[in-house]
Amino acid sequence: MSQKVKVAVLGASGYSGIELLRLLLRHPHATLVAVTSRTLAGKALSDEFPRFRQVGVSDTLTFTAPDVASLKQSGAEIAFLALPHGVSVEYAKPLLEAGIKVIDLSADFRLRSAEVYKEFYAHEHPAPELLDEAVYALPEIRAEEIKKARLIACPGCYPTSILLPLIPLLKAGLLAEDPLAVSSMSGASGAGRNASIPLLFCEVQNSLRSYSVPQHRHLSEVGQELSLAAGMPVKLSFVPHLVPVYAGICTTTFATPKEGVTVEQVEAVLKEAYADQPFIRLLGKNQSPDTKHVMGTNFVDIGWALDARAGRLILMSAEDNIGKGASSQAIQNMNLVCGFDPAAGLMSV
Template identity: 70%
Template sequence: MITYSAPSQKNMSSPVKVAVVGASGYSGRELLRLLLLHPHAEIVAVTSRALAGKPLVSEFPRLRGFPQAEALKFIAPDVAAIKALGATVAFLALPHGVAHEFAGPLLEAGLKVIDLSADFRLRDAKVYAEYYDHAHPAPALLDEAVYALSEWRADEIKNARLIACPGCYPTSVLVPLLPLLKAGLLDESPISVSSMSGVSGAGRKESIPFLFVECNESVRAYSVPKHRHVSEIGQELDLAAGRKVRFTFVTHLIPVNQGICTTIFAGLREGVTIDDVSAAYASAYAGRPFVRLLGKNQCPDTKNITSTNFIDVGWAFDERAGRLILMSTEDNLVKGASGQAVQNFNLVHGFPEETGLMVV
């Protein structure tokens, strides 16, 4: 059984000054939206090499009318400048292989770092090299980084300096699977995972495969059989189960902007029932505001989670095949990235987890 004790709430009279490093991408945009709505955060720096000197609202016109946003201009990503502006927390909304350049210097400057990239999610530098095709650039920081799946590592997160937010696909897989593996409800047969993501998951860049005419009216699998997220999914499943968990993971691109839909097929141990599954979920996620348990034979829908920090979970048992079916949906840019980052920010600072995140 997982227990969680909320940290004591700190003095909220002064907002926490934050910087968003790499603020020009899709996750950066969502992060800015959420932080502007947060009652205890003040954005003091937004960085982008390409957009330095330009007003924030010129790149993101939807933020016009927010006094904070109107006052901000992009600056070059310089640690000394970020520190001088008073930031005590830096969110890194950067691609993998880039975040490490700033994480170490920001930590040395006394800031807490909340990283949305993959640079610090893995515990083993050799596994990182295998899946990301280059040596880990800052292996000394891996032992300090906390893999920050909010619902599972709250106590570690609140005391961490370097917070590695999980990937979007892994969040959609781990939230349904971890309680069942932790409780020993699943047998050792291979687990099959099929996930579908909107095009924003590829990032905000010019790329022919992600043009509208290439993606519209199209569904296709990709990165088979070795998607990069296999590494962090496997790491966390093994830790929860206390053994090596065998699984396959196939991702698909679907013609929507945002949203992930994941379906998982697993075997139950002899004597375990679907009611045991329901009980494990109820125990694991009691009081956790962003995991919505839909119940038996209920299928989640991406339209109900887009632009929110919720993850919806349903489950069923196929008597004919003898297989458990787990289903989840989340927004890849919010619960799968920026929203979970803000949820972790709340944990670090003793704010209620849902602060600034109850938006629909």
């Protein structure tokens, strides 16, 4: 890749797509050459999103319908797929065949098993032959694989908040085999930008509710990645909640430490795992992360506590579901693929 990579965004009209545009338009090493949206085709980017006026190339770009031949002609080297689940896969294969690397924000390539995909997404996987090639791209865990990949599957928002505190502890063997319990809260933007009565302001405001219990789709990728880290099957219960805010995820995980494990050991393992990771902020023992401190950033704040009376380890994390849970993490992966500084274009607070 050159020092200035040409990129395209497919599905640029959703919340994740808009955040991708915001980050790419000011990225020091990226040039936005194409933006697609079936609903906005023919409209000028800066007219549809006035906040981008006079920012980078926004005043010269027009939305087009997604077409692989046109994207190839634009010179795009990397395509971000900010498309719904089940739609990204339609474009990934022809884009790869055209020599364009793919960074997918949907769930289409996160799972290694086509059977598990069918179980959680209720239809056959359209391109199972690509599942072995796709890299589940949690950059703090798989940087070396990401650097060599041409098909990158960005983790889901909830999984990112769950996996980052747990994976180092499972790898270090600090946790017992008891099932994990995870409770997460997310802002309404996590459901996307489509009109939906349950997500109307009057429905969400002054309300708090759980949903997709007991089998949220993200449970599949969380279980997959935790089991890989532990080297054995890991069981967990996961309960997501919708809270009346625009964005942000706050996750609390309850785990059983092995006998004799101390909170100091937990801290030492997390510090060793993330010592060189610019976007992991370890808050310390008994420190509770707050979503207001990560909004609009690529940071994940992590705290932990040991409840000696209950014999439970409590792990806490906060992130921006549109940022580290989607678009800014995708940019972080692009930086790795292109050999840029992993923090390039992402250090705003």
